[in-house]
Amino acid sequence: MLTFKRALVAAAFFLAVFYLTTRSHTTPGSALLQDAATAAAASTGAVAAGSASQAAGSVGGASSSSSGSAAQQQGVKGQLGDVGGQKTLHVPDLSKMTLYDKLAYQYPYDVDKKFPAYIWQTWKYTPANGEFTFREQEATWTEQHPGFIHEVITDAVALKLLRLLYAAVPEVLEAYDALPLPVLKADFFRYLILLARGGIYSDIDTYAIRSALEWIPDSVPREAIGLVIGIEADPDRPDWHDWYSRRIQFCQWTIQSKPGHPILRQIVTHITNETLRMKRAGQLTGFHDKNVVEFTGPAVWTDIVFGYFNDDRFFDMADSTGLIDWRNFTGMDSPKRVGDVIVLPITSFSPGVEQMGAKDYDDPMAFVKHDFEGTWKPESERHIGETQE
Secondary structure, three states: OOOHHHHHHHHHHHHHHHHHHHHOOOOHHHHHHHHHHHHHHHHHHHHHHHHHHHHHHOOOOOOOHHHHHHHHHHHHHHOOEEEOOEEEOOOOOHHHOOHHHHHHHHOOOOOOOOOOOEEEEEOOOOOOOOOOOOHHHHHHHHHHOOOOEEEEEOHHHHHHHHHHHOOOOHHHHHHHHHOOOHHHHHHHHHHHHHHHHOEEEEOOOEEEOOOHHHOOOOOOOHHHOOEEEEEEEOOOOOOHHHOOOOOOEEOOOEEEEOOOOHHHHHHHHHHHHHHHHHHHOOOOOOOOHHHHHHHOOHHHHHHHHHHHHOOOOOOOOOOOOOOOOHHHOOOOOOOEEEOOEEEEOHHHHOOOOOOOOOOOOOOOOOOEEEOOOOOOOOOOOHHHHHOOO
């Protein structure tokens, strides 16, 4: 029989259990742990933002693409929410982005990272095919770069690879498919593969004289450089425009880059938009070889590079003495650094042309030898004409 005393003891016991149970979920210690976790998360975000700022500072003091991409990534991280103890990711609506911003989101640029150990080349056949005629040139890249991944990509493989890499940016694939000439696709491919994966692109008819590990001067930290280019032509004569498209012309048969570099992002954007505009206007039919240099070749490449050098999104132009143009590079015989770009002298990628100040293949600054046998070459033939008076 339940007596009053027993009922009182039972009530006291249940009240004690209830108090202890609820107390275990609301103790000051638990609240402190929750506050600490919140503070740690905030601290992590601050550190990541600080790292992005440092990366931007290493690109010559500009609000560079590296800072923009890092900030964009940080913004995505900041959208991680806690719903029922699970993390949710709010992905931005790519359909509302410009093509340039889509590429920045898909292929972020981090100048602090190492240059990827890739060598990319394209040709109709792979070295395993009996009709491949560039074995000597192709072998030099493997010999000079032990440990690198070296790929010779055929047209069929290039298309499949790009469909994989650019599935989230269908307008790029549409533009690639619409290009009417193989040389246009080959030009576009070099920019696309370097933007997405980085490394070295070099035309198949090019010998590697020195390892890419020697291309950047020892005085320049590699974590401050995201792109290495060379000068193709420096025609110091009044009639230069009869032979070349630009007074200083940067070559694009050999390029080294880190993924996502803003120059690559810009040229991919430019070629894609221009191709799709011409496609819709019915202007790609009957496209002529002579227009290649301006459409995907060294002329437009040179324009995009100079555009980057003078873009106040990437460089502080307040203290600039003027635009950076051909005058800053003509006659140079040693590398020059502009922000996160190394520009090599004409000897480095165009040795042995016996003009425009280029030295021979045995010069310490000679890095590659381009034969122009496996590429479109109307302008390259002008190297010979240049020597004629």
